[in-house]
Amino acid sequence: MNLPLIVFFVFALLAVAGAVMVILAREPIHSALALVLVMISLAILYLLLGAEFIAAVQIIVYAGAIMVLFVFVIMLLNMGVEERTNFSKLAYVGVVGGFALLFEIAHWLFHSAAGAAVANGPAPAVAFSTVELSQLLFKSYLFPFEATSILILIAILGALVLARKEE
Amino acid sequence: MIVPVSYYLVLSAILFGLGVVAFVFKRNVITIFMSIELMLNAVNLAFVAFARAHNQLDGLVFVFFVIVVAAAEAAVGLAIVIMLARNRESLNVERVNLLKF
Numbered sequence: 001m002n003l004p005l006i007v008f009f010v011f012a013l014l015a016v017a018g019a020v021m022v023i024l025a026r027e028p029i030h031s032a033l034a035l036v037l038v039m040i041s042l043a044i045l046y047l048l049l050g051a052e053f054i055a056a057v058q059i060i061v062y063a064g065a066i067m068v069l070f071v072f073v074i075m076l077l078n079m080g081v082e083e084r085t086n087f088s089k090l091a092y093v094g095v096v097g098g099f100a101l102l103f104e105i106a107h108w109l110f111h112s113a114a115g116a117a118v119a120n121g122p123a124p125a126v127a128f129s130t131v132e133l134s135q136l137l138f139k140s141y142l143f144p145f146e147a148t149s150i151l152i153l154i155a156i157l158g159a160l161v162l163a164r165k166e167e
Numbered sequence: 168m169i170v171p172v173s174y175y176l177v178l179s180a181i182l183f184g185l186g187v188v189a190f191v192f193k194r195n196v197i198t199i200f201m202s203i204e205l206m207l208n209a210v211n212l213a214f215v216a217f218a219r220a221h222n223q224l225d226g227l228v229f230v231f232f233v234i235v236v237a238a239a240e241a242a243v244g245l246a247i248v249i250m251l252a253r254n255r256e257s258l259n260v261e262r263v264n265l266l267k268f
Contacts, residue, residue: 019185094191098184155239162246
């Protein structure tokens with residue numbers, strides 16, 4: 001066992017435990033905090049993959065902004081414990097489908113030639129360069145980047161219009 | 168030995184599966200939104216892992232766009248949740264059945 005593998009397993013287990021807690025927790029606020037745990041573990045895994053800038057964005061935008069928004073709304077509405085009702089039939093389809101997807105991916109990774117070629121090559125050790133990433137973002141992907149600003153603007157307007165109190 | 172990419176992909180698949188399970192089992196609108204965020208995070212991990220496997224930066228750019236879409240979706244979605252709580256006085260999705268056939 002070497003250090004990257006140990007770090008990977010520790011934070012992978014933390015992420016999976018957090019995801020299970022999201023499902024099991026009855027208070028929405030506990031689900032939200034478990035989701036923050038998942039996101040921080042994923043940020044560490046991004047660091048392990050050499051994507052330093054993505055790790056920082058993950059912490060700042062996801063754990064910082066989006067989850068604060070969730071926690072804020074949960075505390076604002078203060079609707080208490082989630083009610084347990086009879087499950088819909090779709091739930092069973094979802095569980096079976098989810099795990100079928102899981103097994104399909106694992107099978108593809110370990111038993112097909114193309115999958116094995118992708119999967120078992122060890123990742124290169126060098127980190128992604130943030131300079132190259134920004135050049136790619138602001139040159140090749142300039143139009144999608146500008147389009148997201150319109151998306152954000154529409155989202156802000158939509159949130160304002162929806163959440164405004166009616167006169 | 169460095170961690171193989173397959174480990175990340177399996178973790179990503181596990182997280183996505185748990186997100187699907189949370190999406191269909193939870194009854195609270197806010198936790199359903201959180202399970203969508205969980206699925207988006209799992210997809211992001213797969214993007215970064217594949218970017219690493221092919222040593223191409225494009226995957227990371229797509230992670231940016233996914234994060235932007237997630238932020239926009241969270242803002243609009245939570246505004247809808249606030250409206251829902253105001254009108255229905257409940258966050259249970261089973262109470263939101265006006266359009267149900």
